[in-house]
Amino acid sequence: MKKVMIFGTFDIFHEGHKNLIAQARDFGDHMIVVVGRDETVKNVKGDYPLNNEEKRKAVIEKSGLAEEVVLGELDDKYAIIEKKRPDVICLGYDQNFFVDELRVRLQKMGLEKTKIVNLKAHKPEIYKSSKLKNKK
Numbered sequence: 001m002k003k004v005m006i007f008g009t010f011d012i013f014h015e016g017h018k019n020l021i022a023q024a025r026d027f028g029d030h031m032i033v034v035v036g037r038d039e040t041v042k043n044v045k046g047d048y049p050l051n052n053e054e055k056r057k058a059v060i061e062k063s064g065l066a067e068e069v070v071l072g073e074l075d076d077k078y079a080i081i082e083k084k085r086p087d088v089i090c091l092g093y094d095q096n097f098f099v100d101e102l103r104v105r106l107q108k109m110g111l112e113k114t115k116i117v118n119l120k121a122h123k124p125e126i127y128k129s130s131k132l133k134n135k136k
Contacts, residue, residue, distance in 0.1 A: 002028035005086035007072065007095065009036045011049040013059045016121075021065045023119045024090035031066040032084055037074055044097050078102075082109045089114060093121040 006024045010017055010033075025031055035057045041049050049056065053071055060069045073079040077098045081089070089106075091099060106114050 001030050002088065003030045003032060003084065003086040004028035004088045004090060005032045005034060005081065005084060006090045006092075007034045007036065007098075008092060009041050009045070009049055010056050010060055011041075011051055013056070013063070018063070018065065020090075020092055020119055024088075024117075025065075027088040027090060027115070027117060028086075030068070032068045032070065032086060033060050033066040034070055034072050034080055035060065037072050039074060040072060040077070078105045078109075081106070081111070081114075085109075085111060086114060088117060090117045090119050092119055 004024050004027045006021060008017065008020070021031065021033065035053060036044075036049075038048055038053045041047075051059075057069050057071060060066060068084075070080060070084075089102070102116060106112060106116075
């Protein structure tokens with residue numbers, strides 16, 4: 001079993017998110033989606049998401065696109081990686097938080113063989129949560 005992990009806020013779950021998960025699935029057969037905690041989103045983006053973490057998690061679970069949907073860790077953002085030990089970590093095209101020291105942290109965890117893949121955008125001019133929020 002090859003485990004693939006992807007991270008995100010997934011606030012207004014849309015076609016771009018679905019496409020991102022589908023792209024990630026190409027790299028393995030066990031998809032783990034890590035949903036950002038409300039406090040983490042606030043710290044990173046400056047505001048809370050429209051939907052709380054439990055609701056965002058439930059929407060992805062209901063979609064059936066992942067074998068596991070988990071909430072991220074509040075203290076050590078990398079702890080979930082050590083706990084789940086993925087073979088591949090897929091990053092969204094615009095993901096730039098917690099990635100600077102990702103390779104170093106993986107090595108410290110004994111996960112130096114874990115592959116890091118940057119995924120492609122899917123119609124970001126349409127399917128981007130910040131743009132969809134502005135339409136509401």
